[in-house]
Amino acid sequence: xxxxxxxxxxxxxxxxxxxxxxxxxxxxxxxxxxxxxxxxxxxxxxxxxxxxxxxxxxxxxxxxxxxxxxxxxxxxxxxxxxxxxxxxxxxxxxxxxxxxxxxxxxxxxxxxxxxxxxxxxxxxxxxxxxxxxxxxxxxxxxxxxxxxxxxxxxxxxxxxxxxxxxxxxxxxxxxxxxxxxxxxxxxxxxxxxxxxxxxxxxxxxxxxxxxxxxxxxxxxxxxxxxxxxxxxxxxxxxxxxxxxxxxxx
Numbered sequence: 393x394x395x396x397x398x399x400x401x402x403x404x405x406x407x408x409x410x411x412x413x414x415x416x417x418x419x420x421x422x423x424x425x426x427x428x429x430x431x432x433x434x435x436x437x438x439x440x441x442x443x444x445x446x447x448x449x450x451x452x453x454x455x456x457x458x459x460x461x462x463x464x465x466x467x468x469x470x471x472x473x474x475x476x477x478x479x480x481x482x483x484x485x486x487x488x489x490x491x492x493x494x495x496x497x498x499x500x501x502x503x504x505x506x507x508x509x510x511x512x513x514x515x516x517x518x519x520x521x522x523x524x525x526x527x528x529x530x531x532x533x534x535x536x537x538x539x540x541x542x543x544x545x546x547x548x549x550x551x552x553x554x555x556x557x558x559x560x561x562x563x564x565x566x567x568x569x570x571x572x573x574x575x576x577x578x579x580x581x582x583x584x585x586x587x588x589x590x591x592x593x594x595x596x597x598x599x600x601x602x603x604x605x606x607x608x609x610x611x612x613x614x615x616x617x618x619x620x621x622x623x624x625x626x627x628x629x630x631x632x633x634x635x636x637x638x639x640x641x
Contacts, residue, residue, distance in 0.1 A: 395566070395568070400567065400568070400571060401614060401617065402632060403563060404567060404587075404628075406563050407564060408575075408587060410559050410563060411560060411585060412586070413556050414553060414556045417552060417553050420545060420549060421542060421546065428538050428539055428542055431535040431538060434531050435531050435535060438524055438527055438528040438531060439528065441524055445517060445521045445524060446521065448517055449517055449518065455506075459503040459506050459507050460503075462499065462503050463499075463503045469492070470493055470500075473489050473493045476489050477489055575587045575626070578624060582598070582623075582625070586598050586625060588625065588628060589620070589625045590630060590633040591627060591629055594608065596620040596627060599620060599623035599625070601620065601621075601623070607621075608629070611628070614629075
């Protein structure tokens, strides 16, 4: 059966009242949900950072092992070349082997220098790691406290919120899809979540701009859905707004 405009407006206003009650319940929680989400993001970021630092430390340790192996190989080469010096037959061979010994010696020096640098990197990175671990432990404690606060508040109102959400879904069945889409868009774009508002003191109770007398008369006649010229919210008159929600759905 096709709904009249008045029935549509009653259904919309009923839905708005239910959503307003849900919004008030959520307001009790204040900024806690946002604080919990921010702390969760911060903890996740610190976990990623700590894993990266641990990976860097592992790379440094691997690099030290590689350099030590290079030193060992170079030292072995030096011994081999020193033995070969005893069997040289001319100056050219002597100079060539001596050059190889010199090259291996330089390789050892470079590796020893790099090992020292890596040692400094490990010390510095370890300090960063320890600070990050301390930070994440502190953030986790904060998160645990905030979560407990939120859970306590939510537990007190969850049943009522669930019941209201169920009522809202039921109320939505009495509103055609096009009108419901417009309603949801208005709610999402409104800071206070109001998509349907009343006339109060000849003004829109959503934006407080005055409504001309003729427009107020049109609104009271319930012949069409009328929106505020200033804020775009759907307007209902005092008589319709004064009816019980139960009668509208």
